[in-house]
Amino acid sequence: LFSAVEMAPRDPILGLNEQYNADTNPNKVNLGVGVYFDDNGKLPLLQCVQAAEKTMMDKPAARGYLPIDGLAAYDNAVKALVFGADSAVVQDGRVATVQALGGTGGLKIGADFLKKLNPNAKVLISDPSWENHRALFTNAGFTVETYAYYDADKLGVNFDGMLASLNAAEAGTVIVLHACCHNPTGYDITPEQWDKVVEVVKAKGLVAFLDMAYQGFGHGIAEDGAVIGKFVAAGLNFFVSTSFSKSFSLYGERVGALSVVCESKEEAARVLSQLKIVVRTNYSNPPTHGGTVVATVLNNPELRAQWEQELGEMRTRIKAMRQALVDGLKAAGVQRDMSFITKQIGMFSYSGLSKDQMVRLRNEFGVYGTDTGRMCVAALNSKNIGYVCESIAKVL
Numbered sequence: 001l002f003s004a005v006e007m008a009p010r011d012p013i014l015g016l017n018e019q020y021n022a023d024t025n026p027n028k029v030n031l032g033v034g035v036y037f038d039d040n041g042k043l044p045l046l047q048c049v050q051a052a053e054k055t056m057m058d059k060p061a062a063r064g065y066l067p068i069d070g071l072a073a074y075d076n077a078v079k080a081l082v083f084g085a086d087s088a089v090v091q092d093g094r095v096a097t098v099q100a101l102g103g104t105g106g107l108k109i110g111a112d113f114l115k116k117l118n119p120n121a122k123v124l125i126s127d128p129s130w131e132n133h134r135a136l137f138t139n140a141g142f143t144v145e146t147y148a149y150y151d152a153d154k155l156g157v158n159f160d161g162m163l164a165s166l167n168a169a170e171a172g173t174v175i176v177l178h179a180c181c182h183n184p185t186g187y188d189i190t191p192e193q194w195d196k197v198v199e200v201v202k203a204k205g206l207v208a209f210l211d212m213a214y215q216g217f218g219h220g221i222a223e224d225g226a227v228i229g230k231f232v233a234a235g236l237n238f239f240v241s242t243s244f245s246k247s248f249s250l251y252g253e254r255v256g257a258l259s260v261v262c263e264s265k266e267e268a269a270r271v272l273s274q275l276k277i278v279v280r281t282n283y284s285n286p287p288t289h290g291g292t293v294v295a296t297v298l299n300n301p302e303l304r305a306q307w308e309q310e311l312g313e314m315r316t317r318i319k320a321m322r323q324a325l326v327d328g329l330k331a332a333g334v335q336r337d338m339s340f341i342t343k344q345i346g347m348f349s350y351s352g353l354s355k356d357q358m359v360r361l362r363n364e365f366g367v368y369g370t371d372t373g374r375m376c377v378a379a380l381n382s383k384n385i386g387y388v389c390e391s392i393a394k395v396l
């Protein structure tokens with residue numbers, strides 16, 4: 001039965017973890033996978049999460065099945081977070097939201113629903129993008145192509161190219177957009193540029209699918225969420241996937257969501273019924289723990305304030321590490337102007353290092369980033385930064 005099964009390639013990012021774990025270099029540093037570590041190099045367990053879990057354990061609940069679309073308190077909290085607590089689309093019942101298995105799960109539910117709705121549509125992802133975007137939409141049956149995004153010479157976004165790609169797309173094309181903290185480049189477009197994207201999406205009849213995996217890691221929860229408001233204000237129907245993996249440091253709990261903005265309450269009910277079929281035929285209904293933790297935090301003013309503070313600390317620490325990286329590289333003798341690192345935002349930095357340099361960093365120094373030159377600055381800390389800077393200086 002399986003004799004002709006081929007060995008599949010490893011995930012280019014998660015595969016690095018295996019290599020890192022097997023590395024015996026005592027100085028090794030993992031800047032490969034996008035995970036936030038604190039200044040002690042530890043994966044944080046947020047105080048707000050611990051407090052929520054304590055209240056949950058004080059009154060342990062039996063574990064019945066959740067509804068197919070997840071906990072209502074969770075879905076409502078997601079809507080408030082993504083669209084704003086008193087946003088008209090939410091109040092009018094125009095948003096269909098389902099709890100999902102992380103942001104990936106939200107993307108996959110949306111992709112499967114879109115495939116049924118519009119089987120011949122093309123999907124455009126940014127060039128470059130999170131590699132799983134391509135894999136996920138391809139596996140959902142779509143032809144996936146790219147829109148222009150990164151400009152290596154300019155060290156920023158090729159915005160004219162991006163607009164030209166979108167303008168050239170056929171009506172109905174699904175455009176996967178990073179709502180904030182672009183993965184892998186770290187370069188976001190400006191609010192004014194978002195206005196132009198919204199204009200083209202509307203004029204050309206494109207279908208926007210906003211991937212919000214890092215809300216709060218850019219400029220703040222509301223600031224990062226403002227992009228969503230622009231699509232709402234334009235009267236568009238669109239998709240938003242949400243991930244709490246990073247913002248709650250709940251990677252392994254798989255907490256995310258998919259929200260679909262519809263024309264009317266009645267339409268949202270029909271869309272929700274279809275999303276529920278996708279969920280039901282894949283995994284029936286979502287797990288209880290992570291969703292309950294996030295709903296508990298988001299729906300309790302004190303815990304919510306604590307979360308905002310902890311998320312703010314993560315955001316601030318990442319920014320401090322960007323500056324420390326720029327300063328450290330200079331101090332280590334790097335001639336090249338590396339100040340672009342502080343213009344990037346979110347967890348990642350596209351360092352501009354070549355594949356050869358990244359391979360040397362890994363093999364000779366135990367410093368792991370992706371072959372594309374992406375480094376997770378959220379894994380830098382006051383202890384490893386000096387070593388990382390010296391290592392980069394040596395390969396440059």
Ligand code: PLP
Nearest residue numbers: 102103104130183211213243245
């Ligand atoms: N989308 C992007 C752009 C990401 O970087 C990630 C990272 O994990 C995800 C989606 C997936 O999120 P999750 O881990 O919650 O599935």
Ligand code: TYF
Nearest residue numbers: 011013014032033034132183
């Ligand atoms: O880009 C990253 O590193 C994170 C984590 O298949 C990740 O988004 C990486 C690869 C993958 C799933 C998650």
